[in-house]
Amino acid sequence: xxxxxxxxxxxxxxxxxxxxxxxxxxxxxxxxxxxxxxxxxxxxxxxxxxxxxxxxxxxxxxxxxxxxxxxxxxxxxxxxxxxxxxxxxxxxxxxxxxxxxxxxxxxxxxxxxxxxxxxxxxxxxxxxxxxxxxxxxxxxxxxxxxxxxxxxxxxxxxxxxxxxxxxxx
Amino acid sequence: xxxxxxxxxxxxxxxxxxxxxxxxxxxxxxxxxxxxxxxxxxxxxxxxxxxxxxxxxxxxxxxxxxxxxxxxxxxxxxxxxxxxxxxxxxxxxxxxxxxxxxxxxxxxx
Numbered sequence: 001x002x003x004x005x006x007x008x009x010x011x012x013x014x015x016x017x018x019x020x021x022x023x024x025x026x027x028x029x030x031x032x033x034x035x036x037x038x039x040x041x042x043x044x045x046x047x048x049x050x051x052x053x054x055x056x057x058x059x060x061x062x063x064x065x066x067x068x069x070x071x072x073x074x075x076x077x078x079x080x081x082x083x084x085x086x087x088x089x090x091x092x093x094x095x096x097x098x099x100x101x102x103x104x105x106x107x108x109x110x111x112x113x114x115x116x117x118x119x120x121x122x123x124x125x126x127x128x129x130x131x132x133x134x135x136x137x138x139x140x141x142x143x144x145x146x147x148x149x150x151x152x153x154x155x156x157x158x159x160x161x162x163x164x165x166x167x168x169x
Numbered sequence: 170x171x172x173x174x175x176x177x178x179x180x181x182x183x184x185x186x187x188x189x190x191x192x193x194x195x196x197x198x199x200x201x202x203x204x205x206x207x208x209x210x211x212x213x214x215x216x217x218x219x220x221x222x223x224x225x226x227x228x229x230x231x232x233x234x235x236x237x238x239x240x241x242x243x244x245x246x247x248x249x250x251x252x253x254x255x256x257x258x259x260x261x262x263x264x265x266x267x268x269x270x271x272x273x274x275x276x277x278x
Contacts, residue, residue, distance in 0.1 A: 026192035033221070051252050058223045062191045118261045122235075123228035126260050130224055133259050 012100045012149075016080030024065045024075030024103075032079060033058050036099070043083055044093030044156050052134035053097060053154055059127035060101050060150050068105025068148065078102045084153070096136075096155040104147040110140040172200045180211035180276060186218040189226030197226065201233040208240040213275045217248035222256055234266065243267065247275040 013019050020035060022028045033054040040050035061077060069075035084096035115129030132138050137153040170193040173184040181204045185197055204212055214230065216222075234244045247269040249257070257263040269275035 026190065029190050029192060029223075030188055048251075048255070052255070055223060055256065058190065062223065062225060065191065121231060121262070121265055123232040124224075126224040126227060130256070130259055 012080035020079040024069040056131045101150045170196045181209040182213040184215040188221040190223045191225040194225040198229045245275040
């Protein structure tokens with residue numbers, strides 16, 4: 001079972017079985033990565049896919065710090081994650097993972113958030129491309145109360161044989 | 170972050186240690202800029218002790234490669250761990266950078 005992003009409402013911290021709250025500071029990235037990697041492994045993802053899921057979250061949080069909060073150090077970021085289906089029994093592989101990242105940073109038109117043309121080799125602008133490449137679904141939306149919400153889904157069945165078959169914008 | 174710098178005969182080798190992400194990409198950038206100021210024939214970035222890199226680290230290396238081109242310095246990456254190689258492949262930069270399997274190979278080619 002999957003949920004549409006809008007069904008999460010503004011309550012990731014209240015509804016997710018596990019939540020990470022962090023300030024918009026890059027020094028917390030490694031801890032977030034390690035946690036996401038560890039949970040993804042428990043959900044049944046192989047090491048490569050779990051590593052890619054952690055990378056996608058890292059890139060998403062980096063973008064929020066860099067572009068959303070303009071490197072301000074006091075911004076709030078909430079990362080919530082769910083197994084798919086949400087009632088997947090413990091001790092068994094899930095069908096996937098759903099990650100929702102919310103911030104209170106400036107809002108951006110979701111249609112304007114795109115990966116850049118990779119033929120244009122230059123520093124920066126790779127984060128969205130990487131997220132879209134390694135996850136099965138990546139959806140941005142504006143939160144009703146301000147800030148942005150990013151929902152990313154990765155299915156276990158797409159791992160690892162279909163990995164790399166996704167193509168970003 | 171710790172970055173070892175080894176001046177060799179016609180090359181300089183940089184060896185960063187630890188994860189390269191947004192929190193320390195600036196350290197790597199500083200070390201790369203400093204090494205490139207001496208305009209070595211070859212700048213080797215030995216990633217043997219880097220187990221993780223995000224796009225902040227990749228962007229730093231792309232920038233260094235672009236600076237290096239202007240002074241005809243060749244940038245070679247070597248000893249990429251699987252996770253690090255993966256991000257270069259995802260960004261299709263494995264076709265843009267010279268990547269050697271080992272430091273010896275990076276020095277020889």
